[in-house]
Amino acid sequence: MEPEEISSHILNKLLKAGADDVIVSVSKQESSQIKFSNNLINATKTWENIDLGVFMALKKKIVLTNIKELSLSAADDVVNKLLKFVKSASPNKEYAGIAKGPFSYKEVENGYDKKIASLGDNSIDYVEKAINKALESGAKRTAGVFENSLTNVSLLTSNDVKTSDKGTHSYFSIRAFNNKFASGQKTGFSRIINLLDVEKLAEEAALISKQSLNPEHGKFGKFDVVFETLPFANIIDNFGGAMSAFSVETGLSCLKNMIGKQVANKKITVIDDGTLKNGFNSSKFDAEGAPTQRNIMVDNGILKTYLHNTSTAKRFNTKTTANAGLLSPEPTNLIVKKGNFSKQELFEQVKNGLYITNVWYTRFQNYNTGDFSTIPRDGIFMIKNGKIGQPIKGVRITENILNLLKNTVALGNKPERVIGWEVETPIITPAVLVKDVNITRPVD
Amino acid sequence: MFNDLADFAVKYALKKGADYSEARLESTTSNRFILKNGIAEASGFDKINGLGIRIIKNKTLGFTSTNNLDKEKIKKLIQNTINTTEKASKLREEINLSEENSYKDKYEVKQKINLNDIGPEEKIKLLFDAEKELINTKIKIPSRYLSLSDSTTIEYLTNSEGTNILATVPRVSFFYLLTVEHDGKTSQRIWQYGQSGGFEFVKKWDIPSIVVNEVRALQNNLKFGVKPPKQALDIVAAPQVVGIMVHESGGHPYEADRIIGREGAQAGESFITKEMLGTRIGNKVVNVVDDPLLENSYGFYKYDNEGVKARRKYLIKEGIINEFLQNRKTAYYMGLKSNGSSRSVNYDRESIVRMSNTFMLPGDYTEEELIKDVKLGIYMKNFMEWNIDDKRINQKYVGAESYLIKNGEIKEPVIRPVIEITTPQLYEAIDAVATNMEYHAGSCGKGEPMQAIPVWFGGPSIRLRKIRLGN
Numbered sequence: 006m007e008p009e010e011i012s013s014h015i016l017n018k019l020l021k022a023g024a025d026d027v028i029v030s031v032s033k034q035e036s037s038q039i040k041f042s043n044n045l046i047n048a049t050k051t052w053e054n055i056d057l058g059v060f061m062a063l064k065k066k067i068v069l070t071n072i073k074e075l076s077l078s079a080a081d082d083v084v085n086k087l088l089k090f091v092k093s094a095s096p097n098k099e100y101a102g103i104a105k106g107p108f109s110y111k112e113v114e115n116g117y118d119k120k121i122a123s124l125g126d127n128s129i130d131y132v133e134k135a136i137n138k139a140l141e142s143g144a145k146r147t148a149g150v151f152e153n154s155l156t157n158v159s160l161l162t163s164n165d166v167k168t169s170d171k172g173t174h175s176y177f178s179i180r181a182f183n184n185k186f187a188s189g190q191k192t193g194f195s196r197i198i199n200l201l202d203v204e205k206l207a208e209e210a211a212l213i214s215k216q217s218l219n220p221e222h223g224k225f226g227k228f229d230v231v232f233e234t235l236p237f238a239n240i241i242d243n244f245g246g247a248m249s250a251f252s253v254e255t256g257l258s259c260l261k262n263m264i265g266k267q268v269a270n271k272k273i274t275v276i277d278d279g280t281l282k283n284g285f286n287s288s289k290f291d292a293e294g295a296p297t298q299r300n301i302m303v304d305n306g307i308l309k310t311y312l313h314n315t316s317t318a319k320r321f322n323t324k325t326t327a328n329a330g331l332l333s334p335e336p337t338n339l340i341v342k343k344g345n346f347s348k349q350e351l352f353e354q355v356k357n358g359l360y361i362t363n364v365w366y367t368r369f370q371n372y373n374t375g376d377f378s379t380i381p382r383d384g385i386f387m388i389k390n391g392k393i394g395q396p397i398k399g400v401r402i403t404e405n406i407l408n409l410l411k412n413t414v415a416l417g418n419k420p421e422r423v424i425g426w427e428v429e430t431p432i433i434t435p436a437v438l439v440k441d442v443n444i445t446r447p448v449d
Numbered sequence: 450m451f452n453d454l455a456d457f458a459v460k461y462a463l464k465k466g467a468d469y470s471e472a473r474l475e476s477t478t479s480n481r482f483i484l485k486n487g488i489a490e491a492s493g494f495d496k497i498n499g500l501g502i503r504i505i506k507n508k509t510l511g512f513t514s515t516n517n518l519d520k521e522k523i524k525k526l527i528q529n530t531i532n533t534t535e536k537a538s539k540l541r542e543e544i545n546l547s548e549e550n551s552y553k554d555k556y557e558v559k560q561k562i563n564l565n566d567i568g569p570e571e572k573i574k575l576l577f578d579a580e581k582e583l584i585n586t587k588i589k590i591p592s593r594y595l596s597l598s599d600s601t602t603i604e605y606l607t608n609s610e611g612t613n614i615l616a617t618v619p620r621v622s623f624f625y626l627l628t629v630e631h632d633g634k635t636s637q638r639i640w641q642y643g644q645s646g647g648f649e650f651v652k653k654w655d656i657p658s659i660v661v662n663e664v665r666a667l668q669n670n671l672k673f674g675v676k677p678p679k680q681a682l683d684i685v686a687a688p689q690v691v692g693i694m695v696h697e698s699g700g701h702p703y704e705a706d707r708i709i710g711r712e713g714a715q716a717g718e719s720f721i722t723k724e725m726l727g728t729r730i731g732n733k734v735v736n737v738v739d740d741p742l743l744e745n746s747y748g749f750y751k752y753d754n755e756g757v758k759a760r761r762k763y764l765i766k767e768g769i770i771n772e773f774l775q776n777r778k779t780a781y782y783m784g785l786k787s788n789g790s791s792r793s794v795n796y797d798r799e800s801i802v803r804m805s806n807t808f809m810l811p812g813d814y815t816e817e818e819l820i821k822d823v824k825l826g827i828y829m830k831n832f833m834e835w836n837i838d839d840k841r842i843n844q845k846y847v848g849a850e851s852y853l854i855k856n857g858e859i860k861e862p863v864i865r866p867v868i869e870i871t872t873p874q875l876y877e878a879i880d881a882v883a884t885n886m887e888y889h890a891g892s893c894g895k896g897e898p899m900q901a902i903p904v905w906f907g908g909p910s911i912r913l914r915k916i917r918l919g920n
Contacts, residue, residue: 041540043713045541046537046540047542048799051514054797070494090492094492095489132540148712149714179714365839370847382839448917
């Protein structure tokens with residue numbers, strides 16, 4: 006039985022049983038990964054998965070399910086269990102419905118690549134080239150992953166949405182080492198494989214690893230910091246999470262009551278774009294079937310809106326931004342608008358500061374205030390009078406995210422496309438210069 | 450369950466030329482309930498049925514998984530995996546597995562109150578009861594997020610060496626995020642409870658008391674908290690804090706795959722090397738173990754996901770680096786036997802080296818005795834923000850519920866004391882360990898794609914001497 010038939014079977018049965026809103030999604034994914042470390046392939050992996058997701062609202066009682074099975078009997082089981090479950094569920098008084106179709110959709114530009122769909126074990130050749138490039142460029146060891154996938158999603162709702170989308174995705178991450186304390190990491194993604202230059206990423210990671218040999222212990226204090234694209238993407242990913250109306254409601258956001266207010270330096274504009282050409286998370290529609298949009302989230306430092314689905318938007322007296330997430334609206338692709346400075350010009354504005362090429366383990370002390378810390382890893386360098394100098398280690402950024410964004414005074418002119426182990430949202434950002442960043446370290 | 454499909458997959462892979470094959474069939478059903486600011490946000494249930502297969506051919510490792518449990522589909526995936534390992538063999542890490550006994554066994558974590566006998570209504574009512582108690586405190590709590598989940602996993606593991614293990618593990622967990630406001634200032638706590646077993650544990654936790662105690666402590670800290678002293682002082686860290694410390698810097702750096710470099714691009718490597726086995730890392734009162742066999746623990750298993758019998762591992766013994774967490778591959782590489790530390794979170798993830806329940810062993814003192822011998826110090830009951838670098842040296846723990854200790858007595862609350870310290874500094878500073886054991890639940894992250902796996906971390910209260918707090 007085709008996914009569409011199973012979807013309408015479930016939809017019809019639930020509507021007949023009294024459901025007010027129903028969304029049925031079927032996602033089929035074939036994906037692969039080559040995992041490598043110490044310059045060798047550790048494992049080749051492939052996945053084939055089918056996911057059936059059903060959302061039902063009946064008298065404002067919300068029940069969701071996700072099962073990894075696609076058959077008529079599984080569909081009937083799901084319907085029976087949903088109806089049994091909903092009987093004892095409590096109503097969500099704040100629920101305000103789902104998007105009303107029909108809609109017309111636009112295909113995502115550069116969202117599908119035949120070459121990725123039929124890549125198979127040719128992915129091994131890309132990994133081999135990248136490892137060789139890193140070694141040629143001065144790395145001693147490399148580790149990383151190369152992932153490729155083909156996804157088909159079909160969506161059917163009780164509000165006149167019947168649509169589908171297919172897409173391909175390619176993601177590469179490489180960490181190059183010169184020794185245990187000298188490393189560099191770069192990541193990249195694309196929906197079109199020829200637009201992903203794994204060798205360039207490998208070369209850049211290798212160069213950072215080579216430059217970061219013999220680090221000294223860093224000092225604590227306030228420093229002007231040039232953030233490379235990967236660590237700034239980590240911060241923007243967390244900022245994007247705070248933009249979700251769900252985060253605002255649950256206390257996971259420092260942006261509560263901040264619409265129309267200054268939340269970042271006036272040089273910062275952040276756009277969430279679900280329609281982005283070759284965007285990793287671009288799609289024709291969101292989880293309710295609303296056509297994706299380009300939303301200006303922060304305009305010259307001013308917060309313009311939260312990320313919404315239909316229900317959260319009604320609670321905030323606004324319109325959906327087409328970022329459903331059925332419970333929690335989520336960012337799609339976040340773009341930090343580029344500035345005018347070359348990286349060299351960013352360095353030149355720093356007398357005594359740091360150049361940070363990666364961070365990890367970002368944790369909030371209080372999401373509500375935005376107080377957090379994160380740990381630089383891989384190459385960290387002193388900047389003295391505009392020039393990159395001594396590598397350092399052993400430091401931590403202990404900051405407030407709003408403060409850090411207000412102090413972001415200059416943006417680079419070369420955006421990069423970042424996604425990674427700790428950067429879940431695809432981020433497109435240039436390197437940036439942030440003034441007076443609080444650096445801490447263990448006391449001697 | 451379709452155990453015959455797993456048996457078939459193992460045999461078919463051998464027929465197609467694999468030197469070793471292993472199949473893991475998983476069936477998981479789960480339920481979850483969310484209460485947000487007093488409103489039933491949603492309820493849900495999920496179901497997973499799938500098969501994961503590992504193949505070694507010419508010392509090359511291939512993994513494949515599907516939830517389309519169809520024989521022809523499985524045949525095709527196995528053939529593709531064999532072909533891919535052949536192509537990868539030019540650049541492969543040589544995979545050898547340590548020799549281990551093969552077991553045929555069946556085990557189940559018993560439930561006194563079966564999860565299926567408790568309807569959704571009763572489960573969500575527990576959250577509503579907690580909400581009511583929170584409101585009754587009259588404390589200003591602008592955000593209240595409570596969630597209750599349960600799951601039952603049945604997994605069948607078989608391999609070409611004769612392993613057949615059938616395991617049934619039910620689990621329950623409760624998660625909360627609470628924001629308390631006082632005089633325009635806020636404080637937050639996120640915490641989780643988790644065990645393997647039936648609904649009896651959810652009842653035992655007493656969810657309303659947990660959350661009420663939490664908001665009272667947060668408010669007390671906001672209302673009466675003083676800034677921590679600047680001079681060097683002693684710290685008595687309670688079990689929650691000890692648990693996270695031990696997990697981060699006494700567990701992760703002992704994972705053999707990190708030591709070898711396999712996690713390099715993800716969760717990172719380790720400051721520990723093979724050569725450091727037998728060398729001192731801390732005071733002789735420090736003993737850290739990882740033990741999957743703790744009954745009703747969140748990280749419980751009797752056999753790991755390679756079929757190796759689980760046992761307690763002494764990672765730090767009397768302050769000496771004693772043992773690493775090993776799977777069959779890392780054990781062979783180090784010339785050892787596996788100690789049963791291979792886990793995968795679901796059928797669609799390869800099993801990798803993981804912790805289970807990692808904790809510090811109890812010492813000889815009562816917590817009161819630790820406190821009594823402190824002139825000026827901090828009692829850190831629990832924490833909020835924490836992190837550690839990817840080699841597991843530079844770590845930070847920010848106290849949530851914390852108090853000053855003056856002349857052996859607990860005094861007023863302290864606002865956000867920060868321990869920012871290196872691993873050797875931390876384990877050397879521990880001079881006394883108490884007897885009050887506690888275990889806490891968490892989801893440990895590792896691997897790519899991410900595998901957030903259930904673990905316990907814990908220990909007794911400990912005393913750290915002469916620590917200068919961070920900013």
